[in-house]
Amino acid sequence: MHQPLTIHRIFGDRPYAEIGYPTTAVRDERLGLLAIGGALGTMQWPGWDAARGWSRSRVGVYTADGARCHHLLRSHWPVSALRFHPSLPLLAIGTGGWSQEGELLLLNLDSGKVVSVAEGRDRHICGLRWLDDRTLEVFLAPDDEEDLDEGGPDALRYVIECDDWTAATEGMVAAEELPWGPPDARMPDAPDGLRRELARLTWTPWAPRQLVWAVEPLDDGRILATLDGIQLECWSPDGIREWAVAGQDGGREILLTPDRRSAWVNTSGRTRWDGDGWHERPYPIDRLSVNGGAVLDTVDPGFAVACVARHDGWLALRDCRYHVERPVTVLVSPGHREAARFELGGYNLFNHHLPVRHSPELLFLQGDPQQPSAENWVVQVDPPDGWAPPRVHRLFPLEWDSARNAHLVGGPAVHLDDAHGPALVHAGTFPYPHGLRPGDAFVARRRLTDGAPAWVFLADAQATAMDTDGETVYVAYNSGEVVALHAGEGTVRQRRLLSIDGRVADPLSLTVAGPGRLLIGTVDGRIVDCGI
Incomplete structure (x- = not known):
């Protein structure tokens, strides 16, 4: 253990x-x-x-x-x-x-x-x-x-x-x-x-908190989090919740703007039964001030989205509804306005999840045009330039072993640019119809130029979150394990359990908050400030 x-x-x-x-x-x-x-x-x-x-x-x-x-x-x-x-x-x-x-x-x-x-x-x-x-x-x-x-x-x-x-x-x-x-x-x-x-x-007043989907540290030591029923909340370093913005199902993703004075919050929820059938609700993506939670801007694409950000402030909102004819992706400029809409192909929650932290590019998983769940490729999208529309570049297939030719699915990821060159480190799984078998989950470092794997780390559980300090890649798993991998070599530096009062908790989100310090959001609604 x-x-x-x-x-x-x-x-x-x-x-x-x-x-x-x-x-x-x-x-x-x-x-x-x-x-x-x-x-x-x-x-x-x-x-x-x-x-x-x-x-x-x-x-x-x-x-x-x-x-x-x-x-x-x-x-x-x-x-x-x-x-x-x-x-x-x-x-x-x-x-x-x-x-x-x-x-x-x-x-x-x-x-x-x-x-x-x-x-x-x-x-x-x-x-x-x-x-x-x-x-x-x-x-x-x-x-x-x-x-x-x-x-x-x-x-x-x-x-x-x-x-x-x-x-x-x-x-x-x-x-x-x-x-x-x-x-x-x-x-x-x-x-x-x-x-x-x-x-x-x-x-009782301690009604359950649930599902801390994202957590982000601020420069002054405060902590932002989003969870079920709460669009965004802010904690002081001494453990006091300073403010919270309630919102329907709550938030799912936090994307801090480059100046870190505001954050886009994705509140994509599910359709709801209103007594007269299932209906979709509006899906606003709000930009909130980190000082008080006031709404500064709103973009409503009109459908549920998964978000990807570039570190210069470009934001992509990808239609994540299942079986939608000609789904579109909305690009939002660093000026916080919708800049373009384009087609990137179908999306489903079991295949195309690829939130890349610290990325200078907008990266996605794209499937086959006729069968979106097959043959996933990592692609890069260039925002519009003047009159030129967005451009999509195929970088490499998610599957790196042509002899195996398995269908791999995405997971949390980080961008690295170190002495070994620019790379994408991403988690994923080998789908199996009856659940995960030992070794069916992986983390791989891929060369951005051609997708060649520098290293591959195998695991027995699904990764729920990933972040890096540039030298170490930290990966949280839904088994309660947190693994620290050498960013360049993929060797294991630490293997720890998220244990609270002797009971293993389930990590759902993870962020590096300083040297050897992690913030972990749990499925049961807690935020853990911990060292590794």
């Missing part, structure tokens, strides 16, 4: 941050513990999907006052039910979702060991109840919702008996023993105490 990063300060911290939005909870007065099932925000927006190989569901076990998290579990499926054993230090956990897949877990609160009690993971465990010390009543979702009648049975009941539940073993209940067919039982009503607990957790 890698050593944790050294944490200097946490911004936006609060009780129960690790579990996101609570969906179920149960308190045990005997043990003085509170168990909460919850869900973190989804690491996806129209411009990017960062959730390959990642699960958003969590179970946290806390002291009754919420001061300390004893256990934190990551569940592959949503958490449906939690019940403490009446006399032993055990927590039964039922999981599952609309796919009817799920599992029955047993957490030993002393050792931290987790056992999946039932063989297989293809049943939604929707309810649990301890009848006595040796008997657990399990309720399973029916495999066909058409079998449900209003007011009638809504679950399948099964009883498991065990003389010593601390000795429960993996898969001790055979899959064929679990009942199938029409429902034969009513789910037990939630105890009043559970209802009150969940209501308290849901409506």
